[in-house]
Amino acid sequence: MRTNDQIHFCPPARVILGCGSRAQLPTLLARLGYKSGVLVTDTFFSKQTPWVKEYIDAATALGIETVLFEGGKPDPTTTLCDDATQEIRSKLGNTRPDHVIALGGGSNIDLAKALCVTIPDGKPVKQFIGALPAAPHALPLIALPTTAGTGSEATPGAILIDPSNATKVAVMDNVLRPVIALIDPEFTYTCPPRVTADSGIDALTHALESYITLDSFDFDRGGHPDPGYSGRSSLTMLFAHQAIDLCARFLMRTYHDGGDTEARIGMAYASHYAALSYGGAGLNAVHGIAYAVAGLTHQSHGSTNAVMLPYVLDALRITRHKELLEVARLFGLDDKDEQQVVQQLPALIRDLIAQLGIPTNLRDFGIAQEQLPALIEDALAVTRLAKAFPVEDVAATYARIVKRAWAGELGRA
Ligand SMILES: NC(=O)c1ccc[n+]([C@@H]2O[C@H](COP(=O)([O-])OP(=O)(O)OC[C@H]3O[C@@H](n4cnc5c(N)ncnc54)[C@H](O)[C@@H]3O)[C@@H](O)[C@H]2O)c1
Structure with a gap:
């Protein structure tokens, strides 16, 4: 409880x-x-x-x-x-x-x-x-x-x-x-495959990011009597969990076959349930860094989120071990070794993103290595998202995530 x-x-x-x-x-x-x-x-x-x-x-x-x-x-x-x-x-x-x-x-x-x-x-x-x-x-x-x-x-x-x-x-x-x-x-x-992919990965990102965001108890509301976002709770996590399960089952199916009505309906539920989660809990590093990536590349909202998602999950393998284990199980990773399973999850999500035709590292998005310091600074400037990232040193972790996302590196501690 x-x-x-x-x-x-x-x-x-x-x-x-x-x-x-x-x-x-x-x-x-x-x-x-x-x-x-x-x-x-x-x-x-x-x-x-x-x-x-x-x-x-x-x-x-x-x-x-x-x-x-x-x-x-x-x-x-x-x-x-x-x-x-x-x-x-x-x-x-x-x-x-x-x-x-x-x-x-x-x-x-x-x-x-x-x-x-x-x-x-x-x-x-x-x-x-x-x-x-x-x-x-x-x-x-x-x-x-x-x-x-x-x-x-x-x-x-x-x-x-x-x-x-x-x-x-x-x-x-x-x-x-x-x-x-x-x-x-x-x-x-009537959504064409590109719109289906970009918006579908957006829904999955909302669900995942809000599932592992800062707890409502720790969330700084700045004294606001009616905050738009206020951290995750048992209520938001209920919706996030259901949305992740639906995305795991239906996202690829809608992309491969837009006429698959069960999958279309499944993703409509997934998207709304994800919104009922993140619309209360709020988001953090994926969107925070994706905004800066979009500023440089002008690529779509869904694809700039997607390129960051595996690297942010990778950075939370320890802080959010329990939740990532649950997510990994929903995506069918059934290895008995829990550490292994959590380690495999970011790579599985990255493969899924590649299958949706979205670049899986910042280099392939056309970002030059010299642009990384400015990108990190721009991402940290979105303070409403940076403050909800559940790690001790947000600046250092953002920097590490961006460098790994540029190089396409996953899996190190
Ligand atoms: N306010 C929020 O909480 C929030 C959250 C996430 C994203 N956004 C914003 O949403 C925008 C992205 O929205 P999106 O991903 O839904 O795409 P979109 O609304 O930008 O639409 C993309 C294209 O798809 C077409 N399209 C949309 N539905 C279609 C359909 N059923 N059949 C055929 N074509 C269709 C549109 O006409 C458009 O040309 C970004 O601007 C992003 O910043 C807002």
Whole structure:
């Protein structure tokens, strides 16, 4: 029994998960009294799938007006958010919307989250970045993820890119957590293999990283009364464990056969369960270093996480021995020698990443050895993630992880 846990759990108010569940949305919103919404998506969904038209027609028939914004783009910038705010406000005229719907991957959901705070007053999104003195006023968000995935439908943050320095910035508050997370696995059936691989490894990373992160008892909340992230607990670990098990069974299957519906559904559950874990517990070194790698390489979120994951697991073989042993068993490592099994796990995860067509060391990502000191410094500068890495000397361990990830070295003590 973990008697020291300090749980602060803030999930979406409603989680609806099931094939075909999208059909319930218009009547649910009508029942909840919503009248005027903004639907944020991209042209893939508005032009190449029936989902946008089906939703808008059904909602209109129930008296819910919807303004469509179909200009979503991968890895949205603050500029895109500001332009979208103006476009949507001008389409709305004098109407004030009472909800925002996001349809898409993490990019469209994050853009919609940020728009929930900018649409009401038309302010630039940069005014909502960083530590806010009070919870911002935000429109309620309904998130419909189409990848499995980022789990953004259950988290408090919207990640945007600041084009002035190409870094990722976050609008973060629990008021941004969607009021409805509707996960219809059928939305993911159209994901091409590259998107399936990148988003699937993202879900596995969320589950693993939050499973072995700092304990809630030790987590520094800085006196925040409503922290977005607050360390792992028995509650978050329950979801993480289940998500890891599902990823072990279904990630490769979805990649090899996008028509494998059982695997697609399994990954939809995995992604959301991983989000219910990391959306409370938070993350640490994989994402912290991956942000710096993305800053240098502009590679996708999932692939920059993936390249770091085996080396971070390797660095926690002693500190998180028990948890890594459990993970190794879920991935089918059944050797009796527990040390051996824990030692084999990072290599097994690295092989899986290679099979997903993602580079497995920083050299193959195009990073030069001379760039490593700056990369380590940038990673440590993401203090909200570095402070949750469960080792004594975070700076020295980050440096060791980055050097080994560059050289592709695993397995030394
Ligand atoms: N807020 C959070 O908590 C959080 C967490 C993790 C990642 N993120 C962010 O999420 C973004 C990555 O999201 P992602 O991995 O879901 O990819 P994405 O949203 O960037 O989408 C990638 C591409 O896949 C397409 N796509 C998405 N779903 C599809 C489908 N069902 N069929 C066909 N094409 C589809 C999109 O149109 C896009 O072109 C990054 O910007 C990252 O920073 C946010």
